[in-house]
Amino acid sequence: MLAVVDEQMNEKKEWEPKVLAFCCNWCSYAGADAAGLERRQTPPTIRVIRVMCSGRIDPAFVLMGFLEGADAVLITGCHIGDCHYVDANYKTRNRFEFLKEFVDELGLEPERLRLEWISASEGAIFADMVKEVTENVKKVGPSPFRKSWKK
Amino acid sequence: MIKTICPGCGLGCGLYLEGDEERGLKVWHRKRAPVNVGKLCAFGMSLPQYYDRERLNNTVDGKPVTLDEAVSEAVRRLKGVKPEELAFVSVGAATCEELASFINLCKGLGCKNLELGLNAAFKTLPESSHELLEIGVPLADVERASKLVLFFVEPFLQYPLLARRILKAKKNGAKVFEVAFVGSERGIADETVLLDATAFINAAAEELKKLRARKDVFEDALVISEANPYTDAVLLREMFAVCAECGATPLLMKPFLTTSAALLQSSLAPETKQGLSLLEVFEDERVKALFLLETDPAGALLLNERKIRKRLSELELLVEQGAFRTVASELAGVTLASEAFFEKRGVIVNVEGRVLENGGTSAAGVEILERMVEGVTGGRRSFEEVRSEVFGTLGLGETSPKEDDVQVKRKETKVLAEPEGLQGGATAVGTARGAEAAESGDYLLLYRTTPAFWSGVFAKSFVEISVDAARSLKLFRDDDVEISNAESVTLDFKISERLPERLIVSETKLAGVSERLLSPVRLRRKE
Amino acid sequence: MGTCYLAWATDEKIRRRAANGGFVTAALVAALENGLLDAVVVVKKEDVYEGIPTVTSAPEVVVESAGSLHAVPVNLTKFVVEFYKDEKNKGKKIGLPVKPCDARGIIEQAKRQQLDINDIYLVGLNCGGTLHPLNLREAAAEVYGIDPDAVVKEEIKAGKLFLTLQSGEERECKIEELEKKGYGRRDSCKMCITKIPTMADLACGNWGVLKGEEATFVEVLTGKGEALLKNALENGYIKVKEASEKSLEVRERIKNAMVKLAEEWWEKLDAVKELTRDERLKFYVETLRLCINCGACRTVCPVCACDDAAKCVSMHDERDDYVISMYNVIRLLHLMDSCIGCGQCEDVCPVDIPLTFIHRRFAERMQRKLNYMPGMNVSEKPPFYEAELQWHDIL
Numbered sequence A: 001m002l003a004v005v006d007e008q009m010n011e012k013k014e015w016e017p018k019v020l021a022f023c024c025n026w027c028s029y030a031g032a033d034a035a036g037l038e039r040r041q042t043p044p045t046i047r048v049i050r051v052m053c054s055g056r057i058d059p060a061f062v063l064m065g066f067l068e069g070a071d072a073v074l075i076t077g078c079h080i081g082d083c084h085y086v087d088a089n090y091k092t093r094n095r096f097e098f099l100k101e102f103v104d105e106l107g108l109e110p111e112r113l114r115l116e117w118i119s120a121s122e123g124a125i126f127a128d129m130v131k132e133v134t135e136n137v138k139k140v141g142p143s144p145f146r147k148s149w150k151k
Numbered sequence B: 001m002i003k004t005i006c007p008g009c010g011l012g013c014g015l016y017l018e019g020d021e022e023r024g025l026k027v028w029h030r031k032r033a034p035v036n037v038g039k040l041c042a043f044g045m046s047l048p049q050y051y052d053r054e055r056l057n058n059t060v061d062g063k064p065v066t067l068d069e070a071v072s073e074a075v076r077r078l079k080g081v082k083p084e085e086l087a088f089v090s091v092g093a094a095t096c097e098e099l100a101s102f103i104n105l106c107k108g109l110g111c112k113n114l115e116l117g118l119n120a121a122f123k124t125l126p127e128s129s130h131e132l133l134e135i136g137v138p139l140a141d142v143e144r145a146s147k148l149v150l151f152f153v154e155p156f157l158q159y160p161l162l163a164r165r166i167l168k169a170k171k172n173g174a175k176v177f178e179v180a181f182v183g184s185e186r187g188i189a190d191e192t193v194l195l196d197a198t199a200f201i202n203a204a205a206e207e208l209k210k211l212r213a214r215k216d217v218f219e220d221a222l223v224i225s226e227a228n229p230y231t232d233a234v235l236l237r238e239m240f241a242v243c244a245e246c247g248a249t250p251l252l253m254k255p256f257l258t259t260s261a262a263l264l265q266s267s268l269a270p271e272t273k274q275g276l277s278l279l280e281v282f283e284d285e286r287v288k289a290l291f292l293l294e295t296d297p298a299g300a301l302l303l304n305e306r307k308i309r310k311r312l313s314e315l316e317l318l319v320e321q322g323a324f325r326t327v328a329s330e331l332a333g334v335t336l337a338s339e340a341f342f343e344k345r346g347v348i349v350n351v352e353g354r355v356l357e358n359g360g361t362s363a364a365g366v367e368i369l370e371r372m373v374e375g376v377t378g379g380r381r382s383f384e385e386v387r388s389e390v391f392g393t394l395g396l397g398e399t400s401p402k403e404d405d406v407q408v409k410r411k412e413t414k415v416l417a418e419p420e421g422l423q424g425g426a427t428a429v430g431t432a433r434g435a436e437a438a439e440s441g442d443y444l445l446l447y448r449t450t451p452a453f454w455s456g457v458f459a460k461s462f463v464e465i466s467v468d469a470a471r472s473l474k475l476f477r478d479d480d481v482e483i484s485n486a487e488s489v490t491l492d493f494k495i496s497e498r499l500p501e502r503l504i505v506s507e508t509k510l511a512g513v514s515e516r517l518l519s520p521v522r523l524r525r526k527e
Numbered sequence C: 001m002g003t004c005y006l007a008w009a010t011d012e013k014i015r016r017r018a019a020n021g022g023f024v025t026a027a028l029v030a031a032l033e034n035g036l037l038d039a040v041v042v043v044k045k046e047d048v049y050e051g052i053p054t055v056t057s058a059p060e061v062v063v064e065s066a067g068s069l070h071a072v073p074v075n076l077t078k079f080v081v082e083f084y085k086d087e088k089n090k091g092k093k094i095g096l097p098v099k100p101c102d103a104r105g106i107i108e109q110a111k112r113q114q115l116d117i118n119d120i121y122l123v124g125l126n127c128g129g130t131l132h133p134l135n136l137r138e139a140a141a142e143v144y145g146i147d148p149d150a151v152v153k154e155e156i157k158a159g160k161l162f163l164t165l166q167s168g169e170e171r172e173c174k175i176e177e178l179e180k181k182g183y184g185r186r187d188s189c190k191m192c193i194t195k196i197p198t199m200a201d202l203a204c205g206n207w208g209v210l211k212g213e214e215a216t217f218v219e220v221l222t223g224k225g226e227a228l229l230k231n232a233l234e235n236g237y238i239k240v241k242e243a244s245e246k247s248l249e250v251r252e253r254i255k256n257a258m259v260k261l262a263e264e265w266w267e268k269l270d271a272v273k274e275l276t277r278d279e280r281l282k283f284y285v286e287t288l289r290l291c292i293n294c295g296a297c298r299t300v301c302p303v304c305a306c307d308d309a310a311k312c313v314s315m316h317d318e319r320d321d322y323v324i325s326m327y328n329v330i331r332l333l334h335l336m337d338s339c340i341g342c343g344q345c346e347d348v349c350p351v352d353i354p355l356t357f358i359h360r361r362f363a364e365r366m367q368r369k370l371n372y373m374p375g376m377n378v379s380e381k382p383p384f385y386e387a388e389l390q391w392h393d394i395l
């Protein structure tokens, strides 16, 4: 999922959180894109994975993101009612309930997982959210799952 | 449902197998089995696949014959070979009863080359230590030990059902050390005494001095290691020497059902312990005829199949008795079809000395062997008679063995005499010559002999390499690596934080490349 | 609450072998002999420490298997699933004695279309818990001071475990005492709160059988249960009388006491409950990293119905060096709604990972949040079951 071996080639001195965002093709990806186009200050911490619909985000992907060492994982999609596959984002919401409990029980801070509905025009909201998550994650520190050599 | 024993690694885990050839077999856990509390490792779980192989038929020169014909032809041909040119080999899933008959046949033919998996080790160690090789200590003692040393053995990978005993020992307050070229992935040890593989391969004696400097590790410890046909003689000898010096107790794990074999060989044919080892049988030109019992040479040998085939086809006579077809089958002059291990009636002795009854009902394997004995010596024993010889040899008396007791015990627990020094003609079975290492490769490949993979049922399709190696080769996750010396293989890799830069670890035999414990190799990136 | 009876087998031979009144055996035999059932699954006794689940149509095998084996902690679900995997068994009617965890497993398999619950007659057994056979052997030697091999019979009565020797001598010890010493019931059973199998067709047990009575207390819970009872009664295999108020009261009281005990155990066992987030994480990492990927826990899991394409297997790559493997996180996640806490996974784990406990910790909070208990009702779909995931809010 995440390029791993190559990244440690240019080791950074100071730890910068890595935030993995799953974005649905129709809304939130466009939103993220808009954030970029509008030259909003989206922190460089973000890594976006585009999926066709948030309903396609298998919770296992999210867990894999954490195990790979992501400091936070964002699940984003169209607002409820706007999903291009009718109501697949209800699925997303239900799964998120499981993930939330899971991640908490496992011992990861709740700050590391977030679900957000973002429309194509909400670039600003996207950028703010990423900023907020990054700030929050900075407070709780690097993911305990990250292997030292994968810095 | 058949109550059976897993023939994988010598621990003797109990399980049920259910089903038939048509529907396939299914494993059910037998929680009452005392060795493993019903638990099984991945190999135990995959026994249905292990048993789901093409069965061997009775043949003479490749043509199907009746069992009678095969037996009398085998006898005729075996009698026609000079005893000194003949070798008997069994390093697989045979019961004690079968092994007793096998030994009987071997002796009847006047053959002194009998290899049941431990000759290399027997020859490495003085007679006074042989008992310690033959039989281990009760596994309950592992749980109770106050100090454990894992000497070049990775229980989680090699002998998984031993691992939980070690964990229990830790819970009971034991201190656990490991001596290894690379530390355990699961961090089971409180302290790791690392030896440098490159230094070892260049000057073993020098590198091993590190151990003598750490007597505190070994003093009064239970030292767990492994003996198989590929065990490095230098390491084995050193282990015994340190144990002798420090009053430590050795426990040697063994693959397959080697404990049964070692006990019977020592009692019934002690003179053969100095005979050819498995490797020697396959290398020594003097061997012109071979009798294989329940042994797949491709599984048991580190040589690649091409070399094995070549060697086997050069033989004047090859007789194979077993349940399944192997690389030897089509080259064999005579093949004799027996039953699969789970179908066999008979006992085995596990590493700790428990005599375990295998729940099958067939005595076909023993009967075939005894009919051959009859053809050679005129005398033939019934299964019961063979069994009573086995029980007598093991000191059991007449009653059925109880699975809950450890019945065959060591007389001595500690190593008495230190084996002679390393200079004394130690033949490092598994280690390459230093010079070769320096020349031909820049990495060292460590082959971790894992019984579970010898059966060929499943394998790990990757090697482990160090973080530094991955960096210097600029590897990406989807790349493969090519590992080569005389031959080469290309496969996946896993990056392992624990590995020293120049070490590569493989649990799967890499045909032709990893023919020893440590082999110098080159490592390249393959896109 | 269904109608409750005290019932007993008319056949002396059955009564002699049976745990209580022999109702269970008699009802199964009657069903076989009168064509209500094609086959029966019973646990065939080898000795006190070993019993082998056996599918049979032979009434004599059922009679032979009468009696309760407390030290055979087997779950029958996967045996039933295997039975129906065989094409020629499709549509056959079977009946079997089930502890609550057997019944719940079978119901979960029905939800996952592995079997048709209408084909299966669940003769529920109340269950105070099972013991591990080797643990019982050790207890026999260490606590009772007897040779484990000399034990010919074990029985649980009024909170005590009785062991009968070859000589006929009987020894006893309070289960509470045993458990203080590290023996006694398996952890999963200590924690289990489903003591009466209300999800089965019948619920049978000795709670509510009063002193001097030799009978099985039977609660009829469904039409299938009623059919079994009626068939046995009308064909003369059993006799019944309606349970008295006193009987009902006693049964309820013991059950409540057992549930309370289980809840206390849960708290006792919940050693990491008070742990901080970091300590929790450390506990999971340290235990789960021992996993050797044998896959045994998945194979025996009575609620899992995945084949080899299962996500926990296919998304697991041995080359990953994750601190916890994908296999384990996926299984933990997927079982949050469906784990019934039977403990089979832990029983078979070769490296002794405390899996019951770990799974229960994840499952307990989710099931509470969802107000959902798996294995209780075929028509309640598992919330996480992806193929049928409801597209409306689950909460």
Ligand SMILES: Cc1cc2nc3c(=O)[nH]c(=O)nc-3n(C[C@H](O)[C@H](O)[C@H](O)COP(=O)(O)OP(=O)(O)OC[C@H]3O[C@@H](n4cnc5c(N)ncnc54)[C@H](O)[C@@H]3O)c2cc1C
Binding pocket: C017, C018, C019, C020, C021, C022, C023, C024, C025, C026, C041, C042, C043, C044, C051, C065, C066, C067, C068, C069, C070, C071, C072, C073, C074, C097, C098, C099, C125, C126, C127, C128, C129, C130, C204, C205, C206, C207, C216, C217
């Ligand atoms: C492990 C266990 C714990 C129990 N605990 C309680 C309790 O605390 N309170 C209570 O009221 N009742 C309990 N029971 C039920 C009780 O022991 C009797 O089984 C029940 O009263 C029926 O009696 P019976 O004479 O009609 O059964 P029987 O005619 O004796 O038939 C019993 C049937 O149970 C099957 N069986 C035996 N062992 C097992 C097993 N381990 N798993 C699944 N099936 C098995 C046998 O094959 C047989 O068919 C328990 C039963 C078991 C198996």
Ligand code: SF4
Binding pocket: C290, C291, C292, C293, C294, C295, C296, C297, C298, C345, C348, C349, C350, C351, C352, C353, C355
């Ligand atoms: S049984 Fe234990 S070792 Fe095997 S896969 Fe499950 S957790 Fe891992």
Ligand code: FES
Binding pocket: A024, A025, A026, A027, A028, A052, A053, A054, A055, A077, A078, A082, A083, A084, A085, A088, A089
């Ligand atoms: S298409 Fe965006 S959530 Fe379904």
